[in-house]
Amino acid sequence: QSVLTQPPSVSGAPGQTVTISCTGSSSNIGAGYDVHWYHQVPGTKPKLVIYRDTHRPSGVPDRISGSRSGASPSLAISGLQAEDEGDYYCQSYDSSLSGYVFGTGTRVTVL
């Protein structure tokens, strides 16, 4: 059972912007732990797209961005392209569980 909550799905036309939220609690995101984001095309392995709330690994297009306002992190994908389709997961640490936690996942669909 996932500890972090994400919207099940978001969609947009090519070129549009979509945003994905990640909601936690006082023992994880609310406690100040970093949030990281992964993209997974069904049938393939997850790939890191954002680390430490806002940082982009090399090779990830700058259309993908992370932000955080207090305990409310989010991922934005602008200039939506077909290659952006798939599932996106947030990840953090939970002090009550003494372990890492993932979000429920959000399916991004390009219309």
Add this chain to the structure above:
Amino acid sequence: EVQLLESGGGLVQPGESLRLSCAASGFTFSSYAMIWVRQAPGKGLEWVSSISGSGDRTYYAESVKGRFTISRDNPQKTHYLQMNSLRADDTATYYCAKGRFASGAYNWFDPWGQGTLVTVSS
């Protein structure tokens, strides 16, 4: 180039055991935590277990505590997940991943291996 290659998955009956391996290359293995994450068919990602770079600290999800054991062999650049008393709800693709740091709460996971499928069924 950092590479991770899992092996050891397969079909087992409930109550049986299985050991997964993750062979690493392309980085100083002992300097980084290693992680196992699983994904049940059609479901999301679930952290399973982590081990510090030196191997002296291990962590487990509640769902596997007491049944799974993580370990590592730093000279061989390999880490393992020993899975005992397997249940049907352990059926999943198991991914190994490299942590950014040797230990700690601020790790993220990059890269990931291709995954190995474990099926628990009678």
